[in-house]
Amino acid sequence: MDLSLADVVTASGGTTVLAAPDGCRRIRNLSWDSRRLDAQTAFLALPGEHFDGNDFLSEAAELSPLLLASRPTTVAERQRASELGAALVELQDPEWALGQIARCWRGKLAAKVIGITGSSGKTSTKELLRVVLATAYRVSASPGNFNNLLGLPAALLATDADAEVLVLEMGMQHFGEIARYAEIAGPQVAVLTNIGSAHLEMLGSREAIARAKAELPGALPDGEGLVVVNGDDPYTPYVLAVSGAEARQLTVLRYGLAEANQVRATNIVYDGDGRPCFDICFPDTLVKQLQLQLQGEHSVLNALAAAAVAWKLGVPVDVLRSALEQSRPPTQRQEVIELSSGTLIINDCYNANPESMRAALTTLQRTRPESPHIAVLGDMGELGPSEQQLHTDLGAEAADLGLALLVCVGQKAAWIAAGARQGGMPPSSVLYFSDWQEAVDRLLSILASRAVILVKASRSMALERITQALIDSY
Numbered sequence: 001m002d003l004s005l006a007d008v009v010t011a012s013g014g015t016t017v018l019a020a021p022d023g024c025r026r027i028r029n030l031s032w033d034s035r036r037l038d039a040q041t042a043f044l045a046l047p048g049e050h051f052d053g054n055d056f057l058s059e060a061a062e063l064s065p066l067l068l069a070s071r072p073t074t075v076a077e078r079q080r081a082s083e084l085g086a087a088l089v090e091l092q093d094p095e096w097a098l099g100q101i102a103r104c105w106r107g108k109l110a111a112k113v114i115g116i117t118g119s120s121g122k123t124s125t126k127e128l129l130r131v132v133l134a135t136a137y138r139v140s141a142s143p144g145n146f147n148n149l150l151g152l153p154a155a156l157l158a159t160d161a162d163a164e165v166l167v168l169e170m171g172m173q174h175f176g177e178i179a180r181y182a183e184i185a186g187p188q189v190a191v192l193t194n195i196g197s198a199h200l201e202m203l204g205s206r207e208a209i210a211r212a213k214a215e216l217p218g219a220l221p222d223g224e225g226l227v228v229v230n231g232d233d234p235y236t237p238y239v240l241a242v243s244g245a246e247a248r249q250l251t252v253l254r255y256g257l258a259e260a261n262q263v264r265a266t267n268i269v270y271d272g273d274g275r276p277c278f279d280i281c282f283p284d285t286l287v288k289q290l291q292l293q294l295q296g297e298h299s300v301l302n303a304l305a306a307a308a309v310a311w312k313l314g315v316p317v318d319v320l321r322s323a324l325e326q327s328r329p330p331t332q333r334q335e336v337i338e339l340s341s342g343t344l345i346i347n348d349c350y351n352a353n354p355e356s357m358r359a360a361l362t363t364l365q366r367t368r369p370e371s372p373h374i375a376v377l378g379d380m381g382e383l384g385p386s387e388q389q390l391h392t393d394l395g396a397e398a399a400d401l402g403l404a405l406l407v408c409v410g411q412k413a414a415w416i417a418a419g420a421r422q423g424g425m426p427p428s429s430v431l432y433f434s435d436w437q438e439a440v441d442r443l444l445s446i447l448a449s450r451a452v453i454l455v456k457a458s459r460s461m462a463l464e465r466i467t468q469a470l471i472d473s474y
Helices: 005-013 055-060 076-084 094-106 123-133 151-157 178-184 206-215 236-243 296-313 317-326 354-366 384-397 411-424 438-448 464-472
Strands: 015-019 029-031 041-044 068-069 087-090 112-118 138-139 163-168 189-194 226-230 253-257 263-270 274-281 288-293 337-338 346-347 373-377 404-410 430-433 451-454
Touching: 005 041, 005 087, 005 094, 015 076, 015 094, 029 151, 055 068, 055 076, 055 138, 076 087, 094 151, 112 178, 123 138, 123 163, 123 296, 123 317, 123 354, 151 163, 151 178, 163 178, 178 288, 189 296, 189 337, 206 236, 206 464, 226 236, 226 296, 236 464, 253 296, 263 337, 274 296, 288 354, 288 404, 296 317, 296 354, 346 354, 354 373, 354 384, 354 451, 373 411, 373 438, 384 404, 384 411, 404 411, 411 430, 411 451, 430 438, 438 464
Parallel strands: 029 041, 041 068, 068 087, 112 163, 112 189, 138 163, 189 226, 226 253, 253 263, 346 451, 373 404, 373 451, 404 430
Antiparallel strands: 015 087, 263 274, 274 288, 337 346
């Protein structure tokens, strides 16, 4: 970002308590961490679970030229800011203000903005797209999974003025969130990976989830926007109808495995580690035998989404192919780790929902088919009233995969274990633990060499601790 102090104050919509001595001073960063301030960084005081940024206003005034408070300030805080020459603004809603400041910076950028949403695959697709587009454009992208009302504006503010493309991941828990992201970011391209069961707790049904996701294509400019959608997803027609994509003459590009898709994969085969090789059919050309370093059919779909956007934006198919083939998975997402014993860990524990769990189990089944397969599965969050049934169904599906061992960790994972037993998996092959350390201790006592272990659960379970414990033991 590179805004004048006066621009930031105006965009924030707050009440000016102390005016800026120099409104033309450049603000190049915004931080809510008082330890990361300097003469060009504004301080946004956010109330948090453990710390309230407003408690550090006086300290921040020693370094920052602009303090954005999220509560009424005290006489002492105002005096201190005045002594140090810092401007002081009081905000009603700091999240909204942050978004407005990011929106102000967006208005000064010439970059084409691509928004990515979906129930799963957002981060992986974003990373693939970032790598592919970087072969032809100056690209900026959300770091990690900066996809909420703090992360997305922060990613936008971190975008350089000379960026040609900005790729932003957009998460969602409630109606209106994606519409707000779009208001801030002004996307011209919308990518929708799928409509799954994530966030059922908040929205109640997959149709409602689809309606919320449709806010992204719904925000694209009439007659100009590009919508790239999973043509195999049963909710795609509903998303397009709700968003009015075709009625508003947006360009719609479907990708997937079905023949009706404009960008599709054919002749998929998997190597011994579950990595797919396939052909990509574009409307005007064919790319044969593209070999991913990522695992699973879901990676084929993520790669197709990235390929569809890149092809439409003019990236040559030979360049596109090379970039996809060199891509590696983000940390904790299908991260393959081989131990000195020959055991292989599929570290996929960043997050989980029923659809991504099924995809991960299928990947496990395809990886080193001759090796014993172990699935370490934890709780899935945000599934609402259907959570018991969805966990139980997952266990029943796991029972059909011929696993050597199913290890279930967490309170809700007890339903996975019950479903597996009900599905006919031998009780001796289904282990349940409420505590992750107990699961590690048992695994280490029985682990066979050259086993393949999948570790996956929702983020709140932090099952990467199991992965790390296994690594540390070999």
